[in-house]
Amino acid sequence: MENRNLISITDLSAGEIDEMIKLADDIIADPEAYSEACRRKKLATLFFEPSTRTRLSFEAAMLDLGGNVLGFSSADSSSVSKGESVSDTIRVIGNYVDIIAMRHPKEGAPTVAAARSIVPIINAGDGGHFHPTQTLTDLLTISRKIGRLDNITIGLCGDLQFGRTVHSLIEAMLRYENVKFVLISPEELRVPSYIIDKIRDAGTEYKEVTKMEDVMGELDVLYMTRVQKERFFNEADYVRLKDTYILDAEKMQLAKDDMIVMHPLPRVNEIAVEVDSDPRACYFDQTLYGKYIRMALILTLLGIGRNGKKA
Amino acid sequence: MNIDGVSTGIVLDHIQAGKSMQIYELLELDKLSCSVAVVQNARSTKYGKKDIIKIDALIDLDLDVLGYVDPNITVDIIKDSKLIEKKHVALPETLTNVIKCKNPRCITSVEHGIDQKFRLTDKEKKIYRCCYCDAEFKV
Ligand SMILES: [Zn+2]
Numbered sequence: 100m101e102n103r104n105l106i107s108i109t110d111l112s113a114g115e116i117d118e119m120i121k122l123a124d125d126i127i128a129d130p131e132a133y134s135e136a137c138r139r140k141k142l143a144t145l146f147f148e149p150s151t152r153t154r155l156s157f158e159a160a161m162l163d164l165g166g167n168v169l170g171f172s173s174a175d176s177s178s179v180s181k182g183e184s185v186s187d188t189i190r191v192i193g194n195y196v197d198i199i200a201m202r203h204p205k206e207g208a209p210t211v212a213a214a215r216s217i218v219p220i221i222n223a224g225d226g227g228h229f230h231p232t233q234t235l236t237d238l239l240t241i242s243r244k245i246g247r248l249d250n251i252t253i254g255l256c257g258d259l260q261f262g263r264t265v266h267s268l269i270e271a272m273l274r275y276e277n278v279k280f281v282l283i284s285p286e287e288l289r290v291p292s293y294i295i296d297k298i299r300d301a302g303t304e305y306k307e308v309t310k311m312e313d314v315m316g317e318l319d320v321l322y323m324t325r326v327q328k329e330r331f332f333n334e335a336d337y338v339r340l341k342d343t344y345i346l347d348a349e350k351m352q353l354a355k356d357d358m359i360v361m362h363p364l365p366r367v368n369e370i371a372v373e374v375d376s377d378p379r380a381c382y383f384d385q386t387l388y389g390k391y392i393r394m395a396l397i398l399t400l401l402g403i404g405r406n407g408k409k410a
Numbered sequence: 411m412n413i414d415g416v417s418t419g420i421v422l423d424h425i426q427a428g429k430s431m432q433i434y435e436l437l438e439l440d441k442l443s444c445s446v447a448v449v450q451n452a453r454s455t456k457y458g459k460k461d462i463i464k465i466d467a468l469i470d471l472d473l474d475v476l477g478y479v480d481p482n483i484t485v486d487i488i489k490d491s492k493l494i495e496k497k498h499v500a501l502p503e504t505l506t507n508v509i510k511c512k513n514p515r516c517i518t519s520v521e522h523g524i525d526q527k528f529r530l531t532d533k534e535k536k537i538y539r540c541c542y543c544d545a546e547f548k549v
């Protein structure tokens with residue numbers, strides 16, 4: 100894995116993901132052993148569009164590894180505002196750092212960067228296209244909270260048509276044995292047919308439903324996403340549907356005692372605040388796991404192991 | 411130039427009628443110094459009508475472009491009035507700088523100096539996807 104890039108979650112084999120989860124588990128168990136692992140190493144966070152949470156997660160990860168960070172948090176504060184291309188920016192900054200995490204509003208920008216870069220590129224989100232570290236975060240969360248990634252019934256709820264986190268989580272979970280998908284969405288926002296084709300090709304069980312209440316009791320994981328108002332053709336449809344996809348304490352009563360609730364955050368109103376105190380709510384832990392899996396990713400791409408030794 | 415025969419050069423035969431000008435443009439045949447003849451609506455025993463392009467020199471041809479426009483095209487290489495090689499083309503696995511990504515959110519819409527690259531993802535449906543943004547392009 101050393102010196103590779105992470106553009107899409109499918110760049111990683113199931114074996115490589117398992118290794119990374121194991122490494123994250125080890126970091127969580129013994130953070131001291133990694134606190135100097137990236138001493139004298141630098142991570143650049145190049146955020147051509149702002150995303151404070153993702154950027155801080157990367158920076159916290161590198162700092163917890165004893166490394167340093169530099170970068171920019173929006174295109175206005177970078178040379179991009181003067182019209183510099185992604186290729187040129189990467190060629191310059193690659194000379195200063197050991198690894199780059201970049202976010203860009205245009206789809207495919209990290210592929211352009213990777214072609215020019217002498218250091219590993221991590222895609223921290225390219226428009227509506229990919230966000231592989233979110234998927235790694237989701238996988239680590241499921242693995243930590245459920246204790247496995249196979250034999251799971253996972254409910255995905257909300258806008259399943261445009262939700263990129265949902266699509267890549269499906270693609271990643273397809274590789275595990277005996278996973279079952281329950282796709283909960285309005286008719287208008289169902290999973291696109293090319294993703295359904297992939298589920299079918301993998302021989303994975305799935306069903307599509309419109310009401311959360313009908314399936315709550317079956318789920319091991321409930322992955323919530325936002326239903327954006329602007330996705331609807333008219334106000335009436337939005338008003339009719341929006342409450343169906345709001346998770347509250349009443350709906351939680353229908354769920355198993357050991358089900359977990361996940362959400363990529365930020366949420367708007369799709370999870371009622373009253374659910375936060377439910378022990379099954381995992382979305383804030385999820386952000387903490389996001390830092391740990393990014394630590395594991397940085398180490399893996401730099402070829403560094405425990406105590407800063409070569410992996 | 412004798413358009414019935416080429417003494418040394420290339421004949422692109424069995425082009426689907428009407429597609430010769432697209433090939434002429436994609437291969438930039440207007441930039442050649444040798445003579446080029448485009449025959450449209452020639453009679454074909456196999457397809458009814460066809461187009462033919464005759465190039466009066468042995469030049470390097472991008473066979474991927476031909477395969478993309480029409481995989482039934484045959485390429486005849488002629489030397490001293492003899493057919494020395496007959497090449498068949500196929501729908502190429504990758505396309506570089508032949509088609510442009512139409513996704514306005516794609517990095518290729520703003521970044522200068524990068525190749526427009528596509529990969530074939532569905533042979534039967536003839537679907538290509540942009541190597542950057544994965545947007546679909548149907549032939
Ligand atoms: Zn594209």
